[in-house]
Structure formats: structure tokens, C-alpha cells
Amino acid sequence: MIVLRKAIADMAGYVPGFQPADADQWIKLNTNENPYPPSPKVAEAIRAELGEDGASLRQYPDAGSRRARQIAADLYGFDADWLIMANGSDELLNNLIRAFADEGDEVAFVHPSYSYYGTLIDIQGAKVKTFALDAHHKLVDFPARYSGKIFFLTCPNAPLGFTFSLEEIEDLAQRCDGMLVVDEAYTDFSDQTAMPLVKKYDNVVVTRTLSKSYALAGMRLGLAVARPEVVAALDKIRDHYHLDRLALVAAEAALLDQDYLKKRVAQICETRDWFAAELEKIGFSIIPSQGNFVFASPGDGDGERVYELLKSHKILVRHFSDPLLKHGLRISIGTREEMEATLKVLQQG
Ligand code: PMP
Numbered sequence: 001m002i003v004l005r006k007a008i009a010d011m012a013g014y015v016p017g018f019q020p021a022d023a024d025q026w027i028k029l030n031t032n033e034n035p036y037p038p039s040p041k042v043a044e045a046i047r048a049e050l051g052e053d054g055a056s057l058r059q060y061p062d063a064g065s066r067r068a069r070q071i072a073a074d075l076y077g078f079d080a081d082w083l084i085m086a087n088g089s090d091e092l093l094n095n096l097i098r099a100f101a102d103e104g105d106e107v108a109f110v111h112p113s114y115s116y117y118g119t120l121i122d123i124q125g126a127k128v129k130t131f132a133l134d135a136h137h138k139l140v141d142f143p144a145r146y147s148g149k150i151f152f153l154t155c156p157n158a159p160l161g162f163t164f165s166l167e168e169i170e171d172l173a174q175r176c177d178g179m180l181v182v183d184e185a186y187t188d189f190s191d192q193t194a195m196p197l198v199k200k201y202d203n204v205v206v207t208r209t210l211s212k213s214y215a216l217a218g219m220r221l222g223l224a225v226a227r228p229e230v231v232a233a234l235d236k237i238r239d240h241y242h243l244d245r246l247a248l249v250a251a252e253a254a255l256l257d258q259d260y261l262k263k264r265v266a267q268i269c270e271t272r273d274w275f276a277a278e279l280e281k282i283g284f285s286i287i288p289s290q291g292n293f294v295f296a297s298p299g300d301g302d303g304e305r306v307y308e309l310l311k312s313h314k315i316l317v318r319h320f321s322d323p324l325l326k327h328g329l330r331i332s333i334g335t336r337e338e339m340e341a342t343l344k345v346l347q348q349g
Contacts, residue, residue, distance in 0.1 A: 007103070007125035014119040017318055027315040027341060029332040032158070032186070032293050034215035034268070036335070038250070039260040042216070045253035046246050061245040064235075068243075068251040072223050075255055076195055081228040084235060085251060087242045089185060089209040089222030092234065094120045096150060096205065096224075099233045100179055101126040106148035110139065112324055113154035114183065137162045142175070149178040155194065156186045159318065159330035161289030169194050173201040179230075181205045188213035188265050189272075190290035198225050205230060212292055213265055214254045219247045221254075268292050272333045278343050285328075297328035309349045315342050 020026055037043075049056055065085040073080040086092045093116070101107050103125035109117040111130035121128045129148055132140050137160070153172065156163040164172075173180045182194040184206055197204045205226040211217035221243070224234070243251075254261075269292075276286045276294050283299035298306050303326050307319035318330040333339065 005125070007122060011119070011122035014116055017320075018316070020316065025314060027334060027338045029293075029334055029338070029342065030316045030318045030330075031217075032212055032291070032330075032332045033217050034212060034264065034292070035333070035338060036215055036264050036267070038215040039254055039257035041253040041257045041260070042250045045249040049245055049249045056245060059245075060241050061243060061248055063240050065243050065248055065251075068248050068255070071252050071255045075258070076225060078195075078198075078225050079228075081231060082198070083223060083225050084231045084238075085243060085248075086222040086224065086234075086238070087247070088211065088220040089183070089207045089224070090116065090120075091220075091238065091242065092207050092222055092224045093117060093152070093181070093183070094123075095234050095237045096179065096181055097121060097124050097126060098237050099230075101149040107150045107152075108146070108148045109152040110154065110157065112159060112320075112322065113152070113157055114185075117152045137164075139172075142172070144175060145177060146175055147177045150181055151176050151178065152181045152183055154183045154185070156190050156290040158186060158291060159293070159320065159325065160295050161287050161291045161293060163190055163192060163290045166192060166194065166197070170197055170201075173197055173204050176203055179203050179205055181207060183207050185209045186212060186291035186293075188261065189269055189292050195225055198227070202227050210251060210254060213261060215264070216250060216254060219250045221247055221251045268333050271336050271339055274336075275331075275333065275339045275343065279346065282347055284346075293330050293332045295325075295328050295330050301327040303328045306346070306349065310342065310345055313341075313345050315345060317342075 068085050069083050070080050073083040097107060097120050101124055106127045106129050107121045108129040108131060111132055118128050131142050134140050169182060180203055184193060187193050195206050198206055205224055207224045210221035272289060272294060279296050280286055284296045287295045303319050307317060307329055310317055320326060
């Protein structure tokens with residue numbers, strides 16, 4: 001007889017939205033990928049690691065990701081024992097819940113933000129708590145002291161694109177009895193980071209991904225900075241060889257090429273700001289974005305109609321059925337050409 005854990009039997013599972021099988025035939029603006037290739041140093045490093053015959057793949061990778069950890073730690077100004085690399089930042093979000101929340105414990109996040117936190121909390125059998133935002137993107141009903149085990153703060157927020165100020169984040173760190181995890185998946189497209197708070201408060205963790213700004217979604221790479229005790233706990237939980245040899249050399253090369261990162265980020269932000277201004281001219285309301293996407297609502301408030309219109313032109317954006325979000329669309333920023341094509345459809349429709 002098949003007897004699942006109750007938490008697993010009861011949970012819905014993550015619903016990622018429509019994913020076309022022929023993704024290369026679409027203008028794909030639905031998952032906040034980077035439209036440009038990663039640094040050319042990444043492909044060079046992967047080729048060098050593979051060599052002529054891929055012989056290096058016989059051996060396991062460095063389980064401690066030591067070189068990549070040191071490079072990332074130097075980049076962000078931490079000792080290496082304050083930093084952990086991961087198989088996408090999703091792995092870190094998952095392992096933070098496993099480290100801090102027992103079955104039945106409460107774990108919170110902002111609604112709307114990254115709904116995958118809810119799935120990970122469900123898997124652990126912990127209790128989901130969400131905190132809502134008011135019209136000015138301020139948290140409503142966040143208590144003077146929050147006793148949940150973790151509060152995930154997506155900063156910049158996805159899908160809305162705004163960011164909480166450092167003062168707001170610091171205030172939340174002081175009000176949380178448990179951990180405050182600042183998910184900075186999109187922070188390279190903004191002008192702020194909560195990393196200095198990791199040194200100031202022992203309950204603050206900052207997570208990053210290489211999927212967006214570094215254009216490495218296909219390699220699955222993320223990292224976190226936290227107190228060494230937290231990093232040590234995350235090291236105990238993770239799969240032993242969670243990063244393969246090619247991912248490790250890719251991470252090292254990408255993190256070392258900061259000039260390339262800055263150039264691409266600037267290009268994407270410029271396209272984002274141009275695209276947002278053009279959408280406003282044709283009646284969309286826009287939330288100023290600090291990510292590589294914009295949340296845009298058409299004048300008639302019918303996000304689904306515009307989603308279907310774009311889809312009929314093989315342009316894929318993200319529409320959420322959630323009542324708080326269904327009036328709008330989250331549109332990832334592609335190349336200037338892709339955004340011009342998108343704009344053309346929207347101008348006609
Ligand atoms: N956090 C947020 C807010 C995200 O949007 C995403 C990716 N969609 C992630 C984390 C996960 O990123 P990764 O690819 O590193 O697992």
C-alpha cells in the first residue's frame with residue numbers, strides 16, 4: 001500500500017504557469033530569464049573543464065565548492081565560512097526551511113511574492129503564514145514581534161518590482177524572533193543590498209541567484225550569506241555533491257567577470273525603463289521596477305485578455321490568476337528587439 005506523509009498527500013504542488021515545449025519558437029518573457037548569453041568566460045571554463053574527452057567528469061566535484069565559495073565571499077566582502085553555494089537559490093530556500101522549521105511551525109512570506117516558498121513550507125509540513133501589502137507596498141498587520149521561524153522577504157519584490165528600503169528591512173530584522181531571509185534574486189538590477197545587515201544581525205540571511213543577472217538559469221546556481229553557524233547547518237543538510245563540475249567552473253568564471261555583469265545589467269535596465277515608459281504612453285499602469293521585469297496593468301484591468309493577445313503572437317508573459325494580480329502582467333525584459341515586437345502588439349491591441 002502506498003502511504004504518503006500527510007503533508008505531501010494534502011499539498012497542491014507548485015503551479016509554474018504555462019511552459020511551452022518549443023520554447024525557442026517564442027519570445028519568452030515569462031520566467032525572468034536573461035535574454036543575453038552569460039559571460040564568454042563561462043563557456044571557455046566549461047570547455048576547459050571538459051577537455052577533449054570529458055575525462056574530468058569521471059571524478060566527483062569538490063563537495064565543498066571551495067573555489068567558488070572563496071570567489072563569491074571575496075566579491076561580497078565576507079569570510080568564506082559566511083557563504084554557501086547552492087544548486088539554484090531554490091535549494092537554499094528549501095534547506096533554510098528544513099533547518100529552522102519543524103512540522104507545524106509557522107513560516108511566513110509576503111503576498112504577493114514568490115509563491116514557491118508556500119510549496120516548500122508545505123513539503124516540510126510547516127504552517128504557511130502570509131503578510132499582505134497595502135496600496136503603498138507597506139506590510140499590513142506585521143506584529144511588533146513576529147515569532148514564526150522564518151520570514152521570507154523578496155527584495156526587490158517579484159512580481160511587483162518594488163523594493164523595501166534598508167530601514168524597513170532592518171526594522172523587520174529587529175522584530176523577528178526567527179530568521180529574516182532576504183531573497184535578493186533580482187537585486188543586481190536594483191541599487192541596494194541587505195548584505196551589510198548579515199554582519200549586524202545574527203538572524204538575517206541573504207540569498208542570491210545566478211539565474212537572472214548572470215544568465216545562468218540553465219546551470220542552477222545560487223548562494224547565500226549568513227552567520228557561520230547558519231552556513232554550517234545548511235552544509236549539513238545539503239546533498240553531498242549538489243553542484244556538478246561544470247556548474248562550479250561556470251560559477252567561478254561568471255562571478256569573476258564583474259565587468260560583463262555590469263554591462264549586461266545596465267543594458268537590461270535601460271531597456272526596462274524605456275519599455276515601461278512606452279507602456280505608460282498607451283495607457284498601462286506600471287509599478288517602477290528594480291528587477292529585470294515590469295508589472296504592467298492595461299487600462300481596462302483585464303490582464304488575461306492581454307496575455308491571450310500576446311500569446312496569439314507567440315509572445316509569452318506571466319499572468320497570475322490570483323485576485324490581487326489578475327489585472328496585470330509580469331513581463332520579463334528581453335532584448336530591445338523583443339520588447340519592440342511586444343510593444344507593437346500592445347499598441348495595436
Ligand atoms: N527567488 C525568487 C524571487 C525568484 O523569482 C526565483 C526564480 N524564479 C528564485 C528565487 C529561484 O531562483 P533559482 O533559479 O536560483 O532557483
